Amino acid sequence: MSKIHVTTKVNGDEVEFLCDPRETVLDVLRDHLNLTGAKEGCGTGDCGACSVTVDGRLVCSCLMLGAEAEGKEIATVEGIADGEELHPLQKKFIEYAALQCGICTPGILVAAKNLLEREPDPTEEQVRYWLAGNLCRCTGYDKIIRAVMDTAAEMREAS
Amino acid sequence: MALDKVVPQNGPEEYEGREKYTHVGTRVDRPDGLDKVTGRAKFGADAHAPGMLHGAIVRSPHAHAKILKIDTSKAEALAGVKAVVTRADFAAGLEGEDWNILENVMASDTALYDGHALAAIAATSSLIARDAVKLVEVEYELLPHVTDVDEAMKPDAPVIRAGQQSKLVPEGMHPNVVNYYEGGHGDMVAGFAEADLVIERHFTTEAAHQGYIEPHAALATLGNDGTGELWCCTQGHFIVQKTCAALVGIDTSQLRVTASEIGGGFGGKTTVFLEPVALALSRKANRPVKMVMSRSEVLRATGPTSSASMDIKIGMTKDGRITAGKGVFRLQGGAFPDAPAGMAAECSFAPYNLNAVSIEGYEVMANRPKQAAYRAPGSPMAAFAVESVVDELCQTLGLDPIETRLKNASREGTKAAYGPTWDRIGLVECLEAAQAHPHMQAPLRESEGRGVAAGFWFNHGGETSVSLALSEDGTAQISVGTPDIGGSRASMALMAAEILGIEYKNIRVTVADTATLGYNDVSHGSRVTYASGLATINAAKDAVGKLCDRAAQRWGIDPEAVIWEDGCAKPAGPNAGQFDPMPLKEITKRMGRTGGPISGHFEATPEGAGVSFGVHIVDAHVDRETGKTSVDRYTVIQDAGKAVHPTYVEGQFQGGAAQGIGWALNEEYVYGEDGRLQNTVFLDYRIPVASDLPMIDTVIVEVPNPGHPFGVRGVGETGICPPLAAIANAVSGAVGVRMTSLPMSPPKILKALKEQ
Numbered sequence: 073m074s075k076i077h078v079t080t081k082v083n084g085d086e087v088e089f090l091c092d093p094r095e096t097v098l099d100v101l102r103d104h105l106n107l108t109g110a111k112e113g114c115g116t117g118d119c120g121a122c123s124v125t126v127d128g129r130l131v132c133s134c135l136m137l138g139a140e141a142e143g144k145e146i147a148t149v150e151g152i153a154d155g156e157e158l159h160p161l162q163k164k165f166i167e168y169a170a171l172q173c174g175i176c177t178p179g180i181l182v183a184a185k186n187l188l189e190r191e192p193d194p195t196e197e198q199v200r201y202w203l204a205g206n207l208c209r210c211t212g213y214d215k216i217i218r219a220v221m222d223t224a225a226e227m228r229e230a231s
Numbered sequence: 232m233a234l235d236k237v238v239p240q241n242g243p244e245e246y247e248g249r250e251k252y253t254h255v256g257t258r259v260d261r262p263d264g265l266d267k268v269t270g271r272a273k274f275g276a277d278a279h280a281p282g283m284l285h286g287a288i289v290r291s292p293h294a295h296a297k298i299l300k301i302d303t304s305k306a307e308a309l310a311g312v313k314a315v316v317t318r319a320d321f322a323a324g325l326e327g328e329d330w331n332i333l334e335n336v337m338a339s340d341t342a343l344y345d346g347h348a349l350a351a352i353a354a355t356s357s358l359i360a361r362d363a364v365k366l367v368e369v370e371y372e373l374l375p376h377v378t379d380v381d382e383a384m385k386p387d388a389p390v391i392r393a394g395q396q397s398k399l400v401p402e403g404m405h406p407n408v409v410n411y412y413e414g415g416h417g418d419m420v421a422g423f424a425e426a427d428l429v430i431e432r433h434f435t436t437e438a439a440h441q442g443y444i445e446p447h448a449a450l451a452t453l454g455n456d457g458t459g460e461l462w463c464c465t466q467g468h469f470i471v472q473k474t475c476a477a478l479v480g481i482d483t484s485q486l487r488v489t490a491s492e493i494g495g496g497f498g499g500k501t502t503v504f505l506e507p508v509a510l511a512l513s514r515k516a517n518r519p520v521k522m523v524m525s526r527s528e529v530l531r532a533t534g535p536t537s538s539a540s541m542d543i544k545i546g547m548t549k550d551g552r553i554t555a556g557k558g559v560f561r562l563q564g565g566a567f568p569d570a571p572a573g574m575a576a577e578c579s580f581a582p583y584n585l586n587a588v589s590i591e592g593y594e595v596m597a598n599r600p601k602q603a604a605y606r607a608p609g610s611p612m613a614a615f616a617v618e619s620v621v622d623e624l625c626q627t628l629g630l631d632p633i634e635t636r637l638k639n640a641s642r643e644g645t646k647a648a649y650g651p652t653w654d655r656i657g658l659v660e661c662l663e664a665a666q667a668h669p670h671m672q673a674p675l676r677e678s679e680g681r682g683v684a685a686g687f688w689f690n691h692g693g694e695t696s697v698s699l700a701l702s703e704d705g706t707a708q709i710s711v712g713t714p715d716i717g718g719s720r721a722s723m724a725l726m727a728a729e730i731l732g733i734e735y736k737n738i739r740v741t742v743a744d745t746a747t748l749g750y751n752d753v754s755h756g757s758r759v760t761y762a763s764g765l766a767t768i769n770a771a772k773d774a775v776g777k778l779c780d781r782a783a784q785r786w787g788i789d790p791e792a793v794i795w796e797d798g799c800a801k802p803a804g805p806n807a808g809q810f811d812p813m814p815l816k817e818i819t820k821r822m823g824r825t826g827g828p829i830s831g832h833f834e835a836t837p838e839g840a841g842v843s844f845g846v847h848i849v850d851a852h853v854d855r856e857t858g859k860t861s862v863d864r865y866t867v868i869q870d871a872g873k874a875v876h877p878t879y880v881e882g883q884f885q886g887g888a889a890q891g892i893g894w895a896l897n898e899e900y901v902y903g904e905d906g907r908l909q910n911t912v913f914l915d916y917r918i919p920v921a922s923d924l925p926m927i928d929t930v931i932v933e934v935p936n937p938g939h940p941f942g943v944r945g946v947g948e949t950g951i952c953p954p955l956a957a958i959a960n961a962v963s964g965a966v967g968v969r970m971t972s973l974p975m976s977p978p979k980i981l982k983a984l985k986e987q
Binding site: 092094095102106107109110111112113114115118121148149150152153158161165166167168169172173175176177178181200202203204205207208209210211212213214215216217218 | 258260263264265266267268269270271272273275276277279356358441442443444445446492494495496497523525526542564716717718762834878879881882885886888889890912914919920921922923924926927
């Protein structure tokens with residue numbers, strides 16, 4: 073099967089790759105572009121560990137084909153920090169110990185950032201439902217929810 | 232792998248009884264935090280090697296079948312396929328657990344469960360490897376199967392593997408019953424005769440999967456010279472080294488294993504699945520081979536916990552004294568021995584001080600994957616059964632559930648049903664904290680009930696080896712051999728900082744590979760903060776001894792006349808001479824000229840892992856129309872001995888509770904009539920999501936463990952023990968139905984409500 077040439081933007085950088093028509097955006101990120109921050113936890117869109125945004129929309133990168141990325145703008149966990157300055161969510165996740173093993177963290181950070189861009193003042197219920205597509209097996213979500221709520225409060229104050 | 236042997240908790244007295252800590256007990260940032268929030272932490276599937284191939288596994292779609300023929304010729308002919316292995320490519324003549332693990336990793340002549348591995352392929356891409364899997368032709372002769380534990384014990388049940396039964400099993404039992412445990416003490420007849428009320432109930436729990444979000448992954452290189460390298464996500468790379476070496480037939484020391492960051496384990500990553508297969512493929516192809524499981528493979532072919540069938544009988548007097556307790560626990564462990572039936576039995580009545588107690592455990596084989604440890608293996612189901620009956624006795628006799636538990640609580644000096652007499656334990660303190668907690672006084676709404684339950688876990692010591700090296704700038708690096716599954720590197724650094732008297736941030740802790748340290752037992756049994764912590768403390772003390780020697784040398788005094796305080800060597804008293812304190816940095820700066828590098832080392836098999844108790848309070852609401860149970864409020868109270876990093880202790884409590892909630896309400900392995908697993912993705916095997924849970928409050932009780940210098944008790948596992956019963960008790964309080972079968976899914980609750 074011949075490969076498909078795709079031009080896209082990842083975390084602001086223009087990239088080109090050749091992918092098999094069956095490969096997903098997640099495969100491309102991890103195996104061709106060496107961006108292993110997004111994780112494959114299920115491959116069926118149930119766990120959210122592979123969450124990225126495509127043109128600002130939150131998606132499971134395991135459910136989107138690499139060929140579909142043509143002309144899009146993809147953002148991954150690797151692009152959240154601004155140089156050495158961490159995003160407030162990243163800081164709060166460390167401070168609150170909102171991770172134990174850390175495998176779900178990249179997906180949760182991408183999803184939470186996307187939420188706060190849409191809704192700077194979310195209720196606990198909104199955060200819980202927005203993150204319902206991101207499975208975490210370690211924390212029971214308590215510290216994750218607190219970290220997101222506190223980040224939102226801090227970002228509102230700063231703006 | 233379950234804990235091989237439960238060591239009675241009477242280790243040497245190690246507790247130092249410090250009144251104040253500088254570092255221990257503070258909530259510092261974890262050292263791997265930055266890597267994990269930026270996506271650069273390297274987990275199992277994140278490794279690549281030049282020339283790497285990708286592996287995939289051929290699995291049985293049948294629950295039980297003789298393998299007549301495996302034809303790999305079409306797969307081998309596919310362009311890009313570089314190697315195919317079957318059982319013939321692994322070591323022959325293995326015995327005992329090594330044989331069982333190999334049989335699970337790659338079937339010999341019979342497929343024993345749906346998902347059992349039969350062959351494996353390495354190809355230039357994972358797509359080609361997966362295509363090649365479909366080209367492998369297997370001829371089967373189907374055999375009758377059994378997946379239910381009670382069915383597997385019946386006289387007409389198909390025999391899964393003859394000749395596996397231990398001599399301990401009572402005569403006349405089906406060959407699928409492979410092991411038997413019994414324990415207890417006292418006069419059962421007299422005990423039950425003394426009771427005003429005796430309740431006897433039958434309970435069942437379904438298998439639940441550990442559900443770590445990171446599927447198993449390995450990257451292996453092995454040459455035909457018998458030298459290999461392995462990178463994998465595991466809770467214990469030393470057991471991986473030892474087991475893989477045996478399974479592929481090489482010397483243990485010739486295989487170097489590096490543990491990646493681990494994306495959850497909960498007991499499920501304490502054995503091997505892909506690792507020996509990747510090694511065998513690599514040897515055959517003479518190239519590195521990477522293998523990563525899909526979620527379906529994880530659910531079908533890695534170890535969930537056992538399913539259980541249990542009978543509990545407890546007698547109580549009108550004033551709430553338990554007069555006798557009897558428990559029978561039947562656990563299936565898949566088509567292999569070692570279901571944690573004995574541990575279920577041992578944990579079952581641990582919270583109670585009983586004069587008459589009898590416990591029995593049956594290990595049963597069924598056509599399911601080889602069970603693996605899951606957070607306090609055996610204990611949660613046992614607690615579900617016992618704590619449900621205790622609750623029902625309290626309900627019927629009109630007694631307060633916490634007051635009644637306090638009346639019967641195990642404490643220092645109580646003889647446990649499985650033999651040991653408790654040292655200092657914290658159950659009473661946990662119950663008192665529960666009694667005093669505002670949660671107990673909060674009002675309940677309509678159709679909402681409050682449940683309480685206690686739980687117990689042994690905790691474990693295990694072989695441990697730690698090294699610490701000081702750098703010339705006065706900083707320290709520590710090598711531990713226990714993979715960090717929940718922030719343990721931070722805890723190690725805090726404990727070392729306490730001894731060395733330097734800052735937390737000046738210590739770097741690394742999970743070292745198998746070539747760096749002696750054998751370290753797995754990160755299991757809630758042992759890491761206890762055992763690696765104890766070894767870290769002693770390694771730091773070893774280094775401190777050497778630092779004092781150097782100071783003594785410089786001052787020209789006797790080494791015994793030097794003490795270590797606040798990160799400095801000081802003369803022990805006026806008789807030792809007048810010298811200014813010499814900071815660590817001063818000594819390390821000169822170490823090259825004063826005798827060479829300074830390091831500390833410690834290795835042991837510590838046996839003083841203090842047991843751990845916890846008490847949970849839960850408010851649950853039942854929707855009478857849909858049968859859906861929602862958890863409205865949750866409080867975990869548990870004895871941590873001494874919380875080294877309180878935030879991560881809370882995290883363990885919360886994580887355990889969440890897993891218990893999932894097991895209680897929703898998670899289960901669903902097998903069809905054909906013996907195939909029906910829920911093989913997270914959509915169907917649904918673990919709790921953020922919108923399913925409330926905040927989970929925690930109370931850390933600290934009753935020091937006599938067996939650790941700082942009083943630490945492991946905290947990882949106990950948290951999953953009480954939730955099953957606590958929620959069942961809350962459901963009973965909410966709508967008056969006593970649920971004895973897990974999960975308490977909406978259809979089951981609706982049925983119970985209809986029959987009410």
